[in-house]
Amino acid sequence: MKRRVSFLLAVILFLSGCGQTQQETEKKQYTATFLTLFDTVTTIVGKAENEESFQQEAQAIHDQLQEYHQLFDIYQEYEGIANLKTINDKAGIEPVKVDSRIISLLQDCRKIYEVTEGKVNVAMGSVLALWHEARDYGRNNPKEAKLPDKEELDEAAQHVDFEKIIIDEKNSTVYIEDSRIRLDVGAIAKGWSVQQVAEKTREGLLLSVGGNVCATGPKDEKGNPWVVGVENPEGEGDYLHTLYLTKGSIITSGDYQRTYQVEGKMYHHIIDSQTLFPADYWRSVTVLCDDSGIGDALSTALFVMSKEKGQQLLEEYDAEAMWVDGEGKIYYSPGFKKQIRT
Amino acid sequence: MKETLRLSFRKGDLWAIVLVILLALLTVGLWGRKVVSDTAGTVQIYQNNQCIMEYSLFQDALIPVEGEYHNIIQISGGKVAIVESNCPGEDCVHSGWIKSPGRSLVCLPNKVEVRLVGKEDEVDFIVR
Numbered sequence A: 001m002k003r004r005v006s007f008l009l010a011v012i013l014f015l016s017g018c019g020q021t022q023q024e025t026e027k028k029q030y031t032a033t034f035l036t037l038f039d040t041v042t043t044i045v046g047k048a049e050n051e052e053s054f055q056q057e058a059q060a061i062h063d064q065l066q067e068y069h070q071l072f073d074i075y076q077e078y079e080g081i082a083n084l085k086t087i088n089d090k091a092g093i094e095p096v097k098v099d100s101r102i103i104s105l106l107q108d109c110r111k112i113y114e115v116t117e118g119k120v121n122v123a124m125g126s127v128l129a130l131w132h133e134a135r136d137y138g139r140n141n142p143k144e145a146k147l148p149d150k151e152e153l154d155e156a157a158q159h160v161d162f163e164k165i166i167i168d169e170k171n172s173t174v175y176i177e178d179s180r181i182r183l184d185v186g187a188i189a190k191g192w193s194v195q196q197v198a199e200k201t202r203e204g205l206l207l208s209v210g211g212n213v214c215a216t217g218p219k220d221e222k223g224n225p226w227v228v229g230v231e232n233p234e235g236e237g238d239y240l241h242t243l244y245l246t247k248g249s250i251i252t253s254g255d256y257q258r259t260y261q262v263e264g265k266m267y268h269h270i271i272d273s274q275t276l277f278p279a280d281y282w283r284s285v286t287v288l289c290d291d292s293g294i295g296d297a298l299s300t301a302l303f304v305m306s307k308e309k310g311q312q313l314l315e316e317y318d319a320e321a322m323w324v325d326g327e328g329k330i331y332y333s334p335g336f337k338k339q340i341r342t
Numbered sequence B: 001m002k003e004t005l006r007l008s009f010r011k012g013d014l015w016a017i018v019l020v021i022l023l024a025l026l027t028v029g030l031w032g033r034k035v036v037s038d039t040a041g042t043v044q045i046y047q048n049n050q051c052i053m054e055y056s057l058f059q060d061a062l063i064p065v066e067g068e069y070h071n072i073i074q075i076s077g078g079k080v081a082i083v084e085s086n087c088p089g090e091d092c093v094h095s096g097w098i099k100s101p102g103r104s105l106v107c108l109p110n111k112v113e114v115r116l117v118g119k120e121d122e123v124d125f126i127v128r
Helices: A002-025 A051-071 A084-089 A100-115 A125-140 A150-156 A189-199 A292-303 A307-317 B011-034
Strands: A028-037 A040-048 A165-168 A173-176 A205-209 A212-216 A226-231 A239-245 A247-254 A260-262 A265-267 A284-289 A320-324 A330-332 B042-047 B050-056 B061-066 B070-076 B079-085 B104-107 B112-116 B125-127
Touching: A028 A051, A028 B104, A028 B112, A040 A051, A051 A100, A051 A189, A051 A205, A084 A173, A100 A165, A100 A173, A100 A189, A100 A292, A125 A150, A125 A260, A189 A205, A189 A212, A189 A247, A189 A292, A205 B125, A212 A292, A226 A247, A239 A247, A239 A284, A239 A320, A247 A292, A284 A292, A284 A307, A292 A307, A292 A320, A307 A320, B042 B061, B042 B070, B050 B061, B079 B104, B079 B112
Parallel strands: A226 B125
Antiparallel strands: A028 A040, A040 A205, A165 A173, A205 A212, A212 A247, A226 A239, A247 A284, A260 A265, A284 A320, A320 A330, B042 B050, B042 B112, B061 B070, B070 B079, B104 B112
16 A cells, blocks of 8 residues: 555656656747837747846847837937938938948948849838828828829939939948938838847847848757748738748738728838839748848849849849739749748 | 455545545646646737736637727637727738737737737747
């Protein structure tokens, strides 16, 4: 009898013990979400000893991203900061002394402008502002939603020459020579900022700002990759694919992001510089790229061009892409499938 | 000798069995309660990155959330949605219903996130 009881006790101890040891040795994965940056959702995922230490780490990343958010904001002023709004407000008036991060962003914008032959042009702010106003008004007053005035769009399109943006690296100033040109870095700033912050952060984190997902290294000490699900825009919660990501970025641009309706028709926010209207080549484009800033620009560029032209552009940067057309048909660049998990 | 070796059912055994069952139930109960907020089936509502409310996905509820705007979150039949909002564009309402762990709904203007706790199919993050 004694022996039997001690055996039972041993079983009980064993059963109750195994759950705990596993909990102690395995770090838990946490997620933090911030809803105040770049007018979109910022998510940070990573493993940590406990929730408190993870929240601290996430907060520090948020604080860094917030600096970029304020520098690249074209709508709001911040005390003691010369940002893109300041540069826009001084267009045709005088050069503005700015933080070196604005200089290096705009230098990268120039490279992208040249490589994409003007398809990604951050000097298109005047055109984008008309769409932004119309969208804001339409979303607040759905019954009175209107498209931007075509004449005004054509007028604004006369003032989009990136060559008129004078970037003086030595004096750290930016001057817009044409008083009607406005900067709008929405096509690149989120990814670019994520990249800057990711480079200074420890391995083992996944950062995302508005669909610009960047892994700073494998998700655990065993070197396992992150698994990122790319949702089907048509489906109810199913995936087009789940992808492996160890280091580098995944960026998706879609015609379902930042939309508004006019007379029952949806209009999205990625404007084709040729037609001055939302681009209608693709439903969505997903780009895989080492650099999140370049990836952000590429996803916009590919969204406003044919697959052939997009493929040429991808090769310049050793990037991969998946295109989804209006019928839901999926196309891949040659190396994309290597990253597919399911 | 023969007598003592025979495996017969004694009163003590019954107590031992009862004890094991009780301990087992207790363990499961405590463990279950401890991880209820860690596992599938929990709806967490965040505002300004703070978890302000927690609900079971399997208990129907209508939850108003006040902020700069006004949201109504509905839990029904193991699914959750933001069913009403006075925010511009109502993107949150158009996001529809979610039911799988790891998914979330966001009302950006009201700074509200509705999160289904847990990971589904080992997907770490979802892009759309």
